[in-house]
Amino acid sequence: MNMTTVTNRKILPTTLAAALAGILLVSGCTKQANDDTATDAQTEVQNTDAANNRTTSGAEQANIDRLALSYVNMAHAAYKDSLGTAKTLQTAVNAYVDAPTEANLEAAKAAYKAARQPYSQTEVFRFDEAFVSADDQREIGSVDGWEGQVNAWPLDEALIDYVSDDYEGEYNSQDNIINSDSIAVGSIKQDTSTITPQLLADMNEIGGSEANVTTGYHAIEFMLWGQDTNGVGEGAGNRPISDYNTTDGECTSGESANTDASICERRGEFLKAAAQLLVDDLTAMEAQWQPDSEHTLRSDMIARKDNNGLRQIMYQMGSLAFGELASQRMQVAFVTGSTEDEHECFSDLTHLSYANNARGIQNVFNGSYKTLADKTVGGYGVKNYLIDTGHQDVADKLAADFSKVESDFNIIVEKGEKEGIKIDQMIATVGQASKQGISAEEQNARRGWIETAITSLQELTTGIESAAKAVGIDNLDADAGS
Template structure:
């Protein structure tokens, strides 16, 4: 099912690849539409998180193999809109200060639950083997933490326990680990293989503490919904005194800078750098984004789709509805039609290039963790070509900024050299 979702989105993006309407638009209209798109993306992220939460509740009430598959598919579906939201993170502090509780990675999974013997974790992390599921009390340094009752509030308080960023207790990746378990295949084929019986009560329970594991999974999903409810309201036109009002009260130039900085920073420092270059150069499957489920190709694709959405003022909602409106692409075309065509071509080339990672995984049987293998020269080259395409896309974003009069953009490189 997920594969169909991916390629319908690819098709949608290609339909939008021609320069948008030549009608005159204003900077303020573009920023307002940006806020509308952001709200739609977070609304869909919330909707799919609620479905995930519901599937988890149903599964925990009556664990089964079929129910477990439904929960996993609900998680995969929930990633589709959320990954398109990450373009709003950079440039909008309200998002950047918040998103760590939802999408932080990589994580020392031993904080949460059992792991295989000899698993690699961050050196010096006292919480790396805390195993909240198995323990009702933790001792971290001189601090004693009561984990007897697993609630959304407890999980939120345990994020970055002991000051370590690797102690990720909440969010999509904590849920992913609780559904798939560790991927112990290295750069070979295969994802995590957690059994549904890890949630069965009584004698059929595998790996102990099935009741607390179920409590943790439910509480984490509930926290995810609560967090997304808050962010959806921050972009809603029906809510007063929220971030949307703050954004739209600023000079439109500030809004455009936030948009362009967000696109450039996700394109360069985050997607090309942190999410591809780091894993490629280290040959590290631990630095793969959706590492437990082997969903990384989709995660990367929808990050790129989010960048494309902001530039073109477009978004395809989870119900198939297509949103389009005043965009940066329109502003660029009004200033320089020839340059606008060249820039659009680069965006089309980049989304097609990231789409090759999807094709590799879904049609050729080589997922991201196999592509980075030291003996897979063709796979490594595919990732390197994708990184380079994102670098070129970032140059196109910077050129767009110059054309419409936004100076000193300086997208975040995350300290990577390209």
């Protein structure tokens, strides 16, 4: 399953919320922006309102206007940061491929880690497909339809490059993109002789399998780190730099030496092509949120802000928190102890992607995104809207839910960053951990960090639903009307 799959895409029923969930939140990036940020650009919203029939008071209309404008401004800022860091990643990748040294590899890995920080915060904008208007002149139909080429996971790495002998996946041929000029995926025969961004895009999810991922962040992650063969034990992937050595006799595929360097050359071509495609995709998405644009996702949101705009925003918060982050990314891995379901399974950076996913939800709640240039963008969030419409108690309760989740997940981030205990080690069952020399008491404590966070998410999900009901949204079904 990959990022484009969501548990119950159109509604967030409380009964399911009681059974599934997990969310991660960190502090420090949600300082409330000055309201002037929204006021200065108010003209953009007002100009789009002319054709809309208003049935709300002036004050209520101003609240919706400010919420929508803050939302699109945060989206633009987050995608702009994502594009900038992707370009930095591309530069580092190119430098590494051209000169495969340990220093250049570490620089590329650091650039990958940095690039994931802003992008993971954009995922709250993803769940829009049931809301956006049809527009043949818009380059991108929806964030959700676009996102699979950028962030799909888990990927079947055997389709791309060599894997360990005990690897089990859907794709089980010895031929892969790196080592063959042509491969067969089911009944499809694919020419892979020339590796380009277009080839990778054409092959993504080839044969209709969501595991056949050939593009995006996680393909780059795999090409930098390689497989993590440590299971639930300590350590990430450890692809050697000799995998990119283009000197005959010195090119490897892990522990195996190659007779010539063509495989290493193709690895470099793949990595460069994946990085180029990522930059191209993010360039297109950043353009969709630029101010004063027409036929874009931004102009679409502004044009229909009075018709389900608030519902979309709250639906997106809940969908990421509950359907994706909680159940798909955390609950499945936690229940099964499966490292294949760990979101950043090659690099062991899952704790950070969880954190920034949740930070993105918090950004929308608080109406505040902090850019990499240390500028606060937004100015008005769901919290402000609840307060301004007379629901201070609901806003306070939801803020408390976020605070509880923040506290629980800060523990996970701290353990991962400061103590080196990664998500794959936290999700291990007691039986799995015992084989790594971890006592049942210690492993129950580690699993408890995840389980406590899941419990906190149940309360947060209920809080989002309660907030929606307080402002007249009986359910968050995208087709329920305004």
